[in-house]
Structure formats: C-alpha cells, structure tokens
Amino acid sequence: MSALTETIDVVVNEAAGGTHDTRVLQLAREDGTPLPAYRPGAHLDVYLPNGLVRQYSLCGPNAQASDYRLAVKRSSESRGGSEWLFNHAGNGTQLRIGMPRHAFGVDETAKHHILVAGGIGVTPILSMAYALQAAGKSYQFEYFVRSDADAVFRAEIMGSSLAGQTRIYPALAPDAVRERITDLLSASKAQSHLYVCGPAALMQMTAELARGALGDGNVHMEAFGPLAVANADEREFTVKLNTRGGVVTVPPGKSVLACLRDAGHEIESSCEVGVCGTCMMRVVEGEPDHRDSYLTDDERVAGTYFIPCVSRSKSPVLVLASDT
Ligand code: FES
Numbered sequence: 001m002s003a004l005t006e007t008i009d010v011v012v013n014e015a016a017g018g019t020h021d022t023r024v025l026q027l028a029r030e031d032g033t034p035l036p037a038y039r040p041g042a043h044l045d046v047y048l049p050n051g052l053v054r055q056y057s058l059c060g061p062n063a064q065a066s067d068y069r070l071a072v073k074r075s076s077e078s079r080g081g082s083e084w085l086f087n088h089a090g091n092g093t094q095l096r097i098g099m100p101r102h103a104f105g106v107d108e109t110a111k112h113h114i115l116v117a118g119g120i121g122v123t124p125i126l127s128m129a130y131a132l133q134a135a136g137k138s139y140q141f142e143y144f145v146r147s148d149a150d151a152v153f154r155a156e157i158m159g160s161s162l163a164g165q166t167r168i169y170p171a172l173a174p175d176a177v178r179e180r181i182t183d184l185l186s187a188s189k190a191q192s193h194l195y196v197c198g199p200a201a202l203m204q205m206t207a208e209l210a211r212g213a214l215g216d217g218n219v220h221m222e223a224f225g226p227l228a229v230a231n232a233d234e235r236e237f238t239v240k241l242n243t244r245g246g247v248v249t250v251p252p253g254k255s256v257l258a259c260l261r262d263a264g265h266e267i268e269s270s271c272e273v274g275v276c277g278t279c280m281m282r283v284v285e286g287e288p289d290h291r292d293s294y295l296t297d298d299e300r301v302a303g304t305y306f307i308p309c310v311s312r313s314k315s316p317v318l319v320l321a322s323d324t
Contacts, residue, residue, distance in 0.1 A: 256320075
C-alpha cells in the first residue's frame, strides 16, 4: 500500500488569486472527466517536474466537484516544491497527482465543530467549513492571520454563507491568540470537537489547551511541516528490524528514521514530516504512537503500518519490517 501507486494526470486550468505570496491553482483532467470525490480535509501528493513530491490540502468549496483546488504558499523555508509551483505553474501546466488521502476530517459524531486555522493552514479547514455549512451542522471558524492582506480566501469567505460563523484575526500577538483559544474553549458546547491546522506553535498551543478542555479524542490536527517542539512526554524506546536484524535506541527528540539511518539502514523518504507515506514500514510487534498525517484512522486502529519520520512507540520495543 502506498500513495505512490495510483496517480492521475491533470492540467492547471486556472492559476490566480491568493495573496502576494500565495497562488491558488485549479486542477482538472485534460479530457474533463471528473476527478475522484474526496472528503473535506483531504490532502494529496503533487509530483513536480523537478522530481520533488509535495503535499497540499484540497480546499475547494465542493468535494464532489469535477476539479481540485489547491493553495500554494511561497515560503522562505520552501525546499523547492512550493517555490516551483508558485513560480512556474500556470494555465496549461501538466502535473501528476496522487489520490486524495483522508487523515484529517470532521468527526460525524460531534455536536459542534471548532475549526481553527493559522495562515495557509486554512486550506483543509476551509473545505471542512463549507461541508459543515452545507450540511447545516453547528460550527465556528476561527482564522488567525499575520495581516488582513495575508488572509487567503478572505473575500471569498466573507462574501459567502460561511461569513456568519467566521472570525478572522489579523496580527494578534501569541498571548492574545492563547487568550482567544482559551475563551472559545471555555464557551464550547458539550461534545465539541476541535480541528486545527497552521504553524507549529499555533497547533501545539491550541491542541494542548483543547485536549485539557475537550479530551484527547476530540482534538484533531493536520501538520504540513515538522512540529518544532518535542512533546514533553517523549520517552526513549528501542526499534528492532526483523528483516535486517538491527536494533536501535530512539531517544526523545530524534526520529526513528534518523536513528535507523545513523545505524546504516537505508530507508527511502520524501517529505520527512509525516504526510507522504514514502518512508512507511510494517509493524511486526509493539504499539505505535502515530504522529503522522498520512495513515487513515482505520490504518491507525489496525496498527499495521508505521511512519518512522515522525511517529514514536508507546511500547518499550517496536519491531518493524521495511517490506510494506
Ligand atoms: S517521508 Fe513522508 S511520511 Fe515519512
């Protein structure tokens, strides 16, 4: 099983809008055949002509539409993927994409949905807001941005049916963001679920506050970059490779992937932030602590696969195999 196995050839049929550092791309099949439907919150791989593979959330207002919409942010930290799309993708550019992956999305059992987005993290959150609005569900949409000019889709959101449930916060200091999140959690209704996507600091702070207020199972995150700060509860554990006979110790703050490589094992990788699935391994024994955005909920429960670039172990020993 790999996201790399099934791909679709598409063409950019619109490249416009966004902000000074964000470009919105509409992708469709060249012959107009509808692309597969997806669930709001889904992301997919984009295979770039320069050989890189990058992940983007689908952010269109209609998950059943025949085309896909992505928003690409040019970043000073870009490793060449978003930079290429921002500078070179225009009308008619041909691209290859993977199938939509569903590691993030609304929990249908929730009575109320709290959507929190920071910056370009608005992309999966926006498609979720549209779906909740269309389904007549109870939700609120909290969107934190550096400035009004940095709010991607601002005009679209505030001109749409989402406006009544949406608050956009430009230029709040970190303390003010924390205060706002604390306030909205203390006012949250019973059986609320919170979803957050954005910069690592916003995600970690929001998730920490929300877990305390709503419980672990009611908090959902989508990370498209490494979460910078190691969790305080990270512990050392041991990884054994059943096929190659290696044993490595994984200390807090260091990934399984890095430890295996240091020990001389070759493991293929691409994103190294837990979203593409390239590094995926099979679990032979032990209990994984899944921290990726690649595996689906069913795959996590089954405990068959493991993403070594970000995930850790709940058991003292984890036995892995590289034959997925
Ligand atoms: S390298 Fe992409 S998920 Fe690990």
